[in-house]
Amino acid sequence: MSNLVVHGGTPLRGRIIPSANKNAVLPVLCATLLTNEPLRLLGVPDITDVRKILDIFRTLGSDVQMDHATGTLDLHHHATTFDAAHHRLPEEMRSSIMLVPPLLARFGVARLEDNVKGCTLGVREIDPHVEVFHRFGGRVERAEGSLLIRCEGRLQANHHWLDYASVTTTENFVLCAATAEGTSVLTNAASEPHVQEFCRFMALIGVRIEGMGTSRITVHGGTQLRGGEFRFDEDFHEITTFLALGAITGGDVVVKNSAPENFPLIDRTFAKFGVTITHEDGWSRAHCAGPLKVQTPFTSNVLTKVEAAPWPYFPVDLLPIFIALGVRAQGNALFWNKVYDGALGWAGELSKFGAHVFQSDPHRLVTFGGNPLTPAVVESPYIIRVAIALFMVAASTPGRSEIRNATPIRRAHPHFVENLRSLGVQVEWTSEE
Ligand SMILES: CC(=O)N[C@H]1[C@@H](OP(=O)(O)OP(=O)(O)OC[C@H]2O[C@@H](n3ccc(=O)[nH]c3=O)[C@H](O)[C@@H]2O)O[C@H](CO)[C@@H](O)[C@@H]1O
Numbered sequence: 001m002s003n004l005v006v007h008g009g010t011p012l013r014g015r016i017i018p019s020a021n022k023n024a025v026l027p028v029l030c031a032t033l034l035t036n037e038p039l040r041l042l043g044v045p046d047i048t049d050v051r052k053i054l055d056i057f058r059t060l061g062s063d064v065q066m067d068h069a070t071g072t073l074d075l076h077h078h079a080t081t082f083d084a085a086h087h088r089l090p091e092e093m094r095s096s097i098m099l100v101p102p103l104l105a106r107f108g109v110a111r112l113e114d115n116v117k118g119c120t121l122g123v124r125e126i127d128p129h130v131e132v133f134h135r136f137g138g139r140v141e142r143a144e145g146s147l148l149i150r151c152e153g154r155l156q157a158n159h160h161w162l163d164y165a166s167v168t169t170t171e172n173f174v175l176c177a178a179t180a181e182g183t184s185v186l187t188n189a190a191s192e193p194h195v196q197e198f199c200r201f202m203a204l205i206g207v208r209i210e211g212m213g214t215s216r217i218t219v220h221g222g223t224q225l226r227g228g229e230f231r232f233d234e235d236f237h238e239i240t241t242f243l244a245l246g247a248i249t250g251g252d253v254v255v256k257n258s259a260p261e262n263f264p265l266i267d268r269t270f271a272k273f274g275v276t277i278t279h280e281d282g283w284s285r286a287h288c289a290g291p292l293k294v295q296t297p298f299t300s301n302v303l304t305k306v307e308a309a310p311w312p313y314f315p316v317d318l319l320p321i322f323i324a325l326g327v328r329a330q331g332n333a334l335f336w337n338k339v340y341d342g343a344l345g346w347a348g349e350l351s352k353f354g355a356h357v358f359q360s361d362p363h364r365l366v367t368f369g370g371n372p373l374t375p376a377v378v379e380s381p382y383i384i385r386v387a388i389a390l391f392m393v394a395a396s397t398p399g400r401s402e403i404r405n406a407t408p409i410r411r412a413h414p415h416f417v418e419n420l421r422s423l424g425v426q427v428e429w430t431s432e433e
Pocket residue numbers: 023026094095123124125126164165166167168169310316317338339340
């Protein structure tokens with residue numbers, strides 16, 4: 001277990017170049033297994049989920065050259081072997097599920113461990129994925145502690161309509177469809193920036209896709225896929241995180257941002273807490289005139305509200321970061337997680353800082369912000385963005401705080417502590433067995 005120890009109270013100042021989005025990098029890595037041609041990926045972050053996938057590639061016999069200093073990854077999956085009895089796909093990360101379609105395409109079989117749940121956000125269903133495998137002609141059966149998925153011959157193109165716009169199920173559909181002969185159509189597809197980025201990679205290796213970024217995606221599959229070179233975009237989660245860190249500490253943080261068109265709703269959400277975001281010449285900056293303050297709605301008898309749901313709604317993974325702002329800002333705000341039913345249970349940890357937060361039901365939480373806070377030792381659940389939210393509160397509170405079990409941050413944010421130090425934070429990792 002690794003803990004983050006921070007001496008808070010210093011306003012963060014400086015510039016950050018964000019890393020790539022883990023939730024774009026991981027499906028792309030899985031998709032690389034669809035081609036036998038060499039590939040070069042640029043801007044690959046040094047995060048633990050990436051290391052786990054690269055380890056799997058090495059056990060399959062792929063040629064993997066990862067230069068962590070430059071973020072350049074050369075991959076060549078030309079002579080691979082797979083043994084469902086012995087190979088284990090990485091656990092505790094959701095993206096393992098997206099290794100299934102390329103394994104089916106290569107070996108006709110894949111074995112998925114039960115613990116591919118990723119962050120502990122409540123129920124994370126596997127059934128929508130199983131439905132996709134079935135639709136393409138896969139057979140799914142229970143094995144001890146895992147699922148075995150098989151297919152005879154090629155997957156079959158099909159049309160499918162999802163119950164809800166699931167990110168990884170959409171990506172799995174596109175992966176299956178790329179290998180299936182003919183045209184497949186997915187309705188109620190997810191459209192997050194990382195799903196779009198993944199689709200752009202698929203197009204680069206030769207998959208013909210229509211409707212990326214919309215709720216209906218059409219894939220013309222079955223063609224021989226090629227190699228190539230692909231550079232990852234900047235991560236909107238990391239951009240938002242550092243802007244929020246600047247705002248909560250009363251500092252001045254500027255973050256490189258090449259896609260401000262993804263930010264109008266995120267910017268308006270910052271504004272609800274008194275933070276103005278500006279985008280200029282490829283950089284974004286957070287500015288607060290005075291202490292954080294929750295905006296008062298014009299409608300009477302309602303709370304200022306942040307409502308997270310599948311894109312283009314406010315992104316659910318950013319909700320904890322804004323809960324931290326809510327705790328600091330004078331006034332009351334309602335946070336509504338429409339995606340997960342178990343993502344707010346950590347609110348009790350905030351009270352250790354002296355914050356007043358009330359979880360009204362599994363999906364909703366109210367912050368009564370602006371209380372004076374004191375440093376604290378808190379325990380993070382296995383949720384990347386909650387470890388960050390707890391850190392944000394600690395960083396804005398003068399004195400020594402400790403975020404125990406902050407390791408999940410390493411799943412998504414490379415060089416997190418180094419970045420923070422460059423902004424003036426006194427912070428370090430401590431470990432215990
Ligand atoms: C590797 C990766 O990309 N992980 C992301 C991906 O996970 P993932 O693809 O697992 O998330 P899904 O979009 O499938 O949603 C997760 C769960 O939320 C529930 N659900 C979701 C949407 C909905 O309209 N109704 C509903 O009930 C379901 O129980 C579902 O199992 O998308 C999530 C939602 O943006 C993010 O939190 C994760 O960081």
